[in-house]
Structures are given as structure tokens and as C-alpha cells.
Amino acid sequence: MRFRVRRRVLYQVGIHATLLLILMAVAFPVYFAVVMGTLSHQDAYAFPPKLVPGGELWRNVSEVWQRVNLGRLMLNSTVVAVAVTVGKIVLSILAAFAFTHFRFRGRVLLFPLSMITQMLPLPVRIVPAYGLMASFGWLNTYYALIVPYLASTTGLLLFRQFFLTVPDELPDAARVDGAGPLRYLVSVLLPLSKTNIAALFVIEFVYMWNEYLWPLIVTTVPNMRVAQIGLKMMITSERTAAEWNIIMAGAVLIMLPPLVVLIAMRRQFAQGIAMQSTK
Amino acid sequence: MESKFPGYRLLPYLLIFPSVAVIAVFLVVPFAQAVQQSFYRTSPFGTTTRFVGWDNYVQIFSTPEYLRSLVTTVGFAGLVIVGGLVASLGIAILVTRRIRGLGFYQVAFIWTYALSPAVAGIIWALLFDPAVGLGTYVIQLISGYRINMMVQGTVALLIAATAAAWNMLGYNICFFIAGLQNVPKEFEEAARVDGAGVWRTFWRVTFPMISPTTAFLLFVNMVYAFFQVFGLIDVMTQGGPGGATEILVYKLYRDAFIRLRGNFASAQSVVLFLMVAAAALFQLRVATRKAVYSR
Numbered sequence: 001m002r003f004r005v006r007r008r009v010l011y012q013v014g015i016h017a018t019l020l021l022i023l024m025a026v027a028f029p030v031y032f033a034v035v036m037g038t039l040s041h042q043d044a045y046a047f048p049p050k051l052v053p054g055g056e057l058w059r060n061v062s063e064v065w066q067r068v069n070l071g072r073l074m075l076n077s078t079v080v081a082v083a084v085t086v087g088k089i090v091l092s093i094l095a096a097f098a099f100t101h102f103r104f105r106g107r108v109l110l111f112p113l114s115m116i117t118q119m120l121p122l123p124v125r126i127v128p129a130y131g132l133m134a135s136f137g138w139l140n141t142y143y144a145l146i147v148p149y150l151a152s153t154t155g156l157l158l159f160r161q162f163f164l165t166v167p168d169e170l171p172d173a174a175r176v177d178g179a180g181p182l183r184y185l186v187s188v189l190l191p192l193s194k195t196n197i198a199a200l201f202v203i204e205f206v207y208m209w210n211e212y213l214w215p216l217i218v219t220t221v222p223n224m225r226v227a228q229i230g231l232k233m234m235i236t237s238e239r240t241a242a243e244w245n246i247i248m249a250g251a252v253l254i255m256l257p258p259l260v261v262l263i264a265m266r267r268q269f270a271q272g273i274a275m276q277s278t279k
Numbered sequence: 280m281e282s283k284f285p286g287y288r289l290l291p292y293l294l295i296f297p298s299v300a301v302i303a304v305f306l307v308v309p310f311a312q313a314v315q316q317s318f319y320r321t322s323p324f325g326t327t328t329r330f331v332g333w334d335n336y337v338q339i340f341s342t343p344e345y346l347r348s349l350v351t352t353v354g355f356a357g358l359v360i361v362g363g364l365v366a367s368l369g370i371a372i373l374v375t376r377r378i379r380g381l382g383f384y385q386v387a388f389i390w391t392y393a394l395s396p397a398v399a400g401i402i403w404a405l406l407f408d409p410a411v412g413l414g415t416y417v418i419q420l421i422s423g424y425r426i427n428m429m430v431q432g433t434v435a436l437l438i439a440a441t442a443a444a445w446n447m448l449g450y451n452i453c454f455f456i457a458g459l460q461n462v463p464k465e466f467e468e469a470a471r472v473d474g475a476g477v478w479r480t481f482w483r484v485t486f487p488m489i490s491p492t493t494a495f496l497l498f499v500n501m502v503y504a505f506f507q508v509f510g511l512i513d514v515m516t517q518g519g520p521g522g523a524t525e526i527l528v529y530k531l532y533r534d535a536f537i538r539l540r541g542n543f544a545s546a547q548s549v550v551l552f553l554m555v556a557a558a559a560l561f562q563l564r565v566a567t568r569k570a571v572y573s574r
Contacts, residue, residue, distance in 0.1 A: 012378055012379070015373055015376055015378050016378065016380070018373060019370070019373055019374065019384060022370060022373075023384075023387055023388065026388070026391065026445070026448060029402050029403065029406055029445070030394075030402065032402075032405070032406060032413055033401075033402045033405060036405060044411065045410070045411055046411070047410065047411055047416060048413075048416045049411055049412070049413045049416060051413075091297045091298045091301070092298065094294040094295070094297065094298070095294060095295045095297075095298040095299075097294055098290075098291040098292075098294035098295045099295070101282070101283040101284060101291075102282050102283070102284065102287065102290065102291035102294075103280060103281060103282040104282075104288070104291040104292065106291060106292055106295055109295065109299065113298070113299070113302060115559065115563075116302060116306060116307065117302060117306065118498075118555075118559050119552065119555055119556045119559050120306045120307070120310050120552070121502060121506050121555065122506070123505075123506050123509075123528050123531055123532075123548060123551055124310060124313065124548045124549070124551050124552040124555065125306065125309035125310040125312075125313050125548065126309075126313075126531070126532075126535060126544075126548060127313060127316065127535050127541045127544050127545050127548065128308075128309035128310075128312035128313050128316065128545070129305065129309040130535075130536075131309075131312075132304075132305070132308075132309055147301070147305070148301070148305035150297070150298075150301045151297075151298045151299075151301035151302045151305075151306075152298075156298065168283070171283040171284065172283070175283075175284065180284070180287075181283075181284040181287055181290060182290075184284075206392065206393050209395070210394075210395030210396070210397070210398075210510075212395065212396065212397050212509060212510030212513070213506075213509045213510065213528075213532065216513070217532075217536055228395055228397045228398075228510060231397045231398065231401050231510075231514050232397070232513060232514050235401065235404075235514055242408065244405050244408065244411060247401065247405075248401075248405060251398055251401050251402065254395075254398060255393070255394050255395070255398045258393040258394075258395075259390060259393040259394070261393075262389070262390065262392065262393040263386070263390065263393075266385075266386050266389065269389075270385060270389075270453070273453050273454060273457055274457050
């Protein structure tokens with residue numbers, strides 16, 4: 001009996017030790033990057049590399065902030081990511097509401113819409129899509145960075161799945177009380193959807209903050225660039241001798257917003273993933 | 280299904296209109312134009328456009344650079360997908376062994392999902408910087424050999440693939456954990472009682488039951504390794520050295536926006552579409568087969 005207890009404890013300790021070791025290995029590259037961001041020029045060139053943080057973080061940050069106008073880039077990324085996220089949530093709620101609460105011919109579109117968005121990622125339409133932006137006069141504007149992203153099948157399917165679980169009595173009761181569909185959507189369905197909205201917010205904010213290829217081609221003036229392109233600007237301006245301490249100070253700032261959003265809303269995010277994986 | 284609000288005939292169309300419009304204008308129309316443009320060729324100064332039939336496609340498959348890029352992409356994606364999924368499944372299995380702290384590990388592993396491919400690329404470019412990288416140093420300690428990803432193609436490809444797989448770890452682990460938690464414990468226990476070992480139980484019971492998750496992740500990782508990884512390649516190697524990491528999406532970008540050969544690039548887009556479409560249909564088939572396995 002005691003033997004079995006001890007075996008169980010050993011088993012638990014063994015798994016935890018393995019997992020913590022893996023965790024440290026996975027996190028190490030980021031640790032190394034953060035340390036680099038705190039080093040002076042001289043320490044950054046040490047070989048073997050330094051593994052203990054230095055005291056130059058603020059100097060490096062203010063340096064990179066000026067060099068690529070990082071404040072403006074981060075502002076652009078914030079505007080674009082928030083606008084796209086909110087827009088996607090609104091549009092997908094409206095569409096999911098239509099697909100779950102009405103009987104209409106347009107319902108046949110549900111499946112094609114979700115397949116189309118899966119099968120048409122940016123690279124398969126990139127040249128004409130760019131041409132479209134040029135003909136709209138949208139190059140170097142927020143429009144080009146926001147509008148083409150507004151439809152989201154991830155959101156549509158997530159909300160559809162959730163709306164299907166809402167008991168029929170709710171819309172029936174709303175109807176009896178004299179509330180129209182939009183009234184019902186806003187005052188009954190929306191408050192119930194808080195978790196799903198939060199989950200989609202994380203998914204789409206992270207996605208949009210991290211977009212790279214489209215912002216790279218539809219913006220050319222430095223003022224309209226987004227933070228991700230700032231990474232490229234930091235590197236190419238230092239191509240000859242990479243000033244890694246400056247670059248990493250910038251990289252750490254750029255990776256921070258999506259990281260904070262994800263960690264702050266991790267519960268809702270995990271629930272969103274669980275729903276997606278059982279669709 | 281009954282309409283929950285009978286009598287509103289126009290409203291549902293108004294509700295889906297914004298989504299349908301965005302998808303039509305920014306996805307379907309440009310794709311249709313790409314297909315059309317792939318059969319034409321515009322002269323260098325854009326003065327004349329003429330129909331050339333399958334010429335652009337013939338050119339694709341007779342250009343050594345394209346074929347090389349195709350091989351590079353398959354190798355790169357293979358490493359990212361297989362390596363990444365095996366590692367994440369292994370970690371997810373450990374996390375879902377009946378231990379305490381499942382919630383902690385879930386959060387502790389998910390965060391790589393928040394890092395963009397470009398950020399992952401820049402971090403790993405630092406890690407394996409030929410002059411100051413810690414990875415370079417450690418490999419030199421172990422093997423006595425100093426690698427240089429700025430010069431050695433295979434080294435660059437391996438490092439880029441590792442960075443990409445690392446970037447996807449959080450996402451993959453999260454989905455595998457969710458999938459594994461959906462497998463009823465009784466099934467595994469029944470197999471054990473029947474005398475199946477751990478290994479056999481996993482392959483015969485657990486693995487088939489998470490096949491929809493695996494198929495979904497195969498697709499997501501393929502899209503990642505084919506397309507989203509663009510930012511990683513762009514900050515890390517820009518396709519180099521000597522084209523060793525020039526995957527298809529990077530070649531497409533250079534042909535379209537640097538060399539300005541729009542028609543040739545559009546033909547490449549159509550070829551990429553065929554690959555994604557095949558993968559999406561495969562994923563759909565496996566996902567709908569779920570019913571057979573789970574009930």
C-alpha cells in the first residue's frame with residue numbers, strides 16, 4: 001500500500017519535472033531576447049553571450065523609439081487591430097443571428113462562405129487585391145488596413161454554435177413581450193454572449209496585431225507602417241552590424257500588447273478554443 | 280428549423296449583407312481576377328495585354344527556381360508540421376495525464392500563440408546570429424563547429440523551420456489538450472482492462488478519437504507554414520542565403536511586388552490555391568468522419 005502511494009507521488013513529480021523543464025526550454029528564447037534588450041552595446045557583443053540582464057533597457061527603448069518612430073507604428077497597430085476586431089465581432093454576430101434565427105433562402109450561403117474564407121488566404125489573390133486598393137485610392141490609408149479584414153468565419157461559426165444552444169423559449173418570450181428581433185439581439189442575446197465576444201476579441205486582436213504581408217504591401221510611407229513592419233525597419237537599418245540590444249528592446253515592446261491581451265483574457269480564450277475544437 | 284421571428288423577410292438578408300459583401304469584394308472578386316490574369320501577359324510598361332493561354336503555367340513548371348522553391352516549401356512545411364505537431368502532442372499528453380495544475384500548464388504553454396511570426400523570426404535570428412548568438416555558441420561548444428545561417432542554406436532552413444514550429448507550439452498544445460480532454464476516460468480504461476499496453480491504447484483508442492483535432496491542426500499548420508510564415512522569413516533570411524529559404528509565398532511576393540511580373544505571380548497564386556483547396560477538402564472529410572469514431 002505504502003509502495004503504491006510512493007509510486008504515485010514519484011509519477012506526479014516526474015511528470016511535473018519534465019513539464020517544467022520543457023517549459024523553461026520553450027521560454028528560453030524569449031528570456032534571451034529580453035536580456036539582450038537590457039544590455040549595453042559592449043555587452044551585446046560579448047561572446048560567449050551574456051545571460052544576466054544589464055541596466056540599459058530604458059536607453060535602448062528610447063533609442064529604438066526614435067529611430068523607427070515606434071510610437072506612431074504602435075499607435076497604427078492599435079487603431080487597426082481594435083477596429084478590425086470590433087468590426088469582425090459586430091459583423092459576425094449579425095450574420096450568425098440571421099443564420100440561426102430566421103428561415104430564409106440565404107441560409108444556403110453558410111457553408112460556402114466558411115469554405116471560401118478558408119480556401120482564399122491572401123496569397124492566392126494578392127496581386128488583384130492590391131490593384132483593388134490602388135483603384136480605390138486606399139493605399140497608405142487605414143481603410144486598406146481595416147476593411148478587407150472585416151468578415152470573419154471564425155466569429156460567424158463561433159457565434160452560430162453558441163446561438164444554437166440558446167433555448168427557443170427566450171426568443172418566444174421576447175416576441176410575446178412585443179420585442180422585435182433586433183431588440184432581442186441587443187438586450188437578450190448580447191449579454192449572454194459576453195464570454196464568446198471576449199474569446200473572439202483575443203483571437204482577432206492577436207491575429208490582426210501580428211499581420212505582416214498585407215500591411216507590408218499596402219503601406220509605403222513611414223507614418224502608415226504598423227509595428228510588425230517596424231521589426232523589418234529596425235533590422236534593415238542595422239544590416240551591416242546588427243545592434244541586437246536596440247532591436248530586441250523594440251521587439252519586446254512590439255510583442256507585448258497581444259501577450260498582455262492573451263494573458264489577461266486567458267479563461268475566455270480557453271473556452272473559445274474549446275468551442276472551436278468541438279464544432 | 281422554424282423562423283424565430285416570422286414575418287421579417289428582408290431583415291436576415293440585411294444582417295448577412297455586410298459579411299457577404301466583404302467576402303465577395305475582397306476575397307472572391309480578386310481571386311477570380313487572379314485566375315483571369317494568369318492567362319494573360321502584360322508588356323513591361325503596361326501598354327498592352329494579350330491572352331497567352333497556359334503559358335504562365337508552363338513557365339512555372341519549367342523554371343528551375345520555381346521547382347526549387349516548391350521543394351524548399353515541402354521540406355520546410357514538412358519539418359514545421361510534423362516536428363511541431365509531434366512535439367505539441369507529446370506535451371499535451373503529459374499535461375493531460377491525471378496530474379494537478381492542468382490549468383497552470385494550459386496558460387504556461389499557450390503564450391507563444393501571441394508572438395507574431397516576425398517576432399519569432401527576429402528572436403531566433405538573434406539566437407543563431409553568427410557572431411553573438413547563444414545557439415551558435417552552444418553548438419560550437421558541443422561540436423567544435425561554428426555554424427553560420429547567413430551563409431549556409433541548410434542551416435538557415437533548419438533554424439527557420441525550428442523557429443516556425445516553436446511559434447506554433449502554444450496554439451497546437453492548446454488544441455491537443457482540448458481534444459484529449461474530450462476523449463472519455465472509460466475508453467482508455469476499457470482498452471487497458473482488455474490487456475492493451477500504453478502504446479497500443481494510444482494508437483488504437485486515443486489517437487483515432489482525436490483525429491478531427493489532428494486534421495484541423497494539420498490544415499492550420501499547413502496554412503501557417505505555407506503563408507503566415509512570410510513575416511518570419513522576411514525578417515530572418517529574406518529567402519536566402521542563395522534562395523535556400525525562398526518558400527513559395529516569398530517567391531510569389533518577390534515576383535509580384537519586386538520583379539513586377541503580375542501575371543506570372545497570379546499563375547503562382549492559382550497553383551497555391553489548388554494546394555490549399557485540396558488540404559481544406561481533406562480536413563473537411565476527416566472532420567465529418569468524426570461521427571463514426573465518437574458514437
